[in-house]
Amino acid sequence: MKQIHALIIVFFLSCSSSQDCPENINILPMYGVNSGVKKCKEQLQIDKDFIEECDKYFKSRKEAVSRHLKDAWAYFYKKDYDNSMKRFNQAWLLDSTNADVYWGFGNILGMQLKFEESLTYFNKSLKLNPKNSKVWLSKGTSYAQMFVKNNDIKLLNKAIDNFRIAAELDNKNVEAYAQLTMAYSYYMEKDSALVFLKITDKLDANAINPEVRKFLMEK
Structure with missing residues (x-):
């Protein structure tokens, strides 16, 4: 498990290594997709490598998502919303149809007093699981x-x-x-x-x- 966590950290650190890459998008829901943010080639490759590594490490994609959601909620209840958002984003990369991912996004935005924006993600979650x-x-x-x-x-x-x-x-x-x-x-x-x-x-x-x-x- 230490290896996968170390890999995740390396991925995030390397995200800011290119001047052409948007910064700090891992603390935005869906990496800022809803705000029109577009990842650079380097970031897209990092995503690909992350998914491939998870597929190797975990027995199934479902298990990988479950682990990242567990970590995301743990950070959330510690009020560490940046790290919580990062884990929810990783879970979203692994499965964009998981309703709990969008619930997590909405809850973090709510804690950031972005109530109107949070509704978008609660609605996404409820569309998948009403x-x-x-x-x-x-x-x-x-x-x-x-x-x-x-x-x-x-x-x-x-x-x-x-x-x-x-x-x-x-x-x-x-x-x-x-x-x-x-x-x-x-x-x-x-x-x-x-x-x-x-x-x-x-x-x-x-x-x-x-x-x-x-x-x-x-x-």
Whole structure:
């Protein structure tokens, strides 16, 4: 495993060796393809070599993708978003039809406060796998954050729609119910909020913001 990691590092270091090659594209989703970035010949060769090396090292392409996704999420939860993006990009090189890759891209963009841009990748993920409750939750969260910024009620409605789908797909998704509770609290619809609060509490009583709970308990 040390050999494959060393090879990956060499690949990334060599990416910047040519002045004609766009720099730092490995920390952009899909290496910046959606932004019109085009790789130089050297970078394309690096991609080819990387894929060939993975095919030699891992038993299957699926195993290679799984390993890179595992590393990507590990970096994500450590809040090391640059290294997380690099691993998601590697997974994308290996399999551009993997729904979790696009979910990862979207989550990193969300953490970078690029909420509108994140929606593009959540939609890509959901097109490939519309049954992932967590992606609907992530998408709803981006809409909710956009609402907080713009105070456009249409964005809050879209957030609620996505949270509802997330809850319907997974009735154990406590975060979806917690978000629905908070969203309806904003609407001052206490009856609806209390319904979702009750469900949330059954799953995890600590999931609700104490201030939201206090507001809902007031007569």
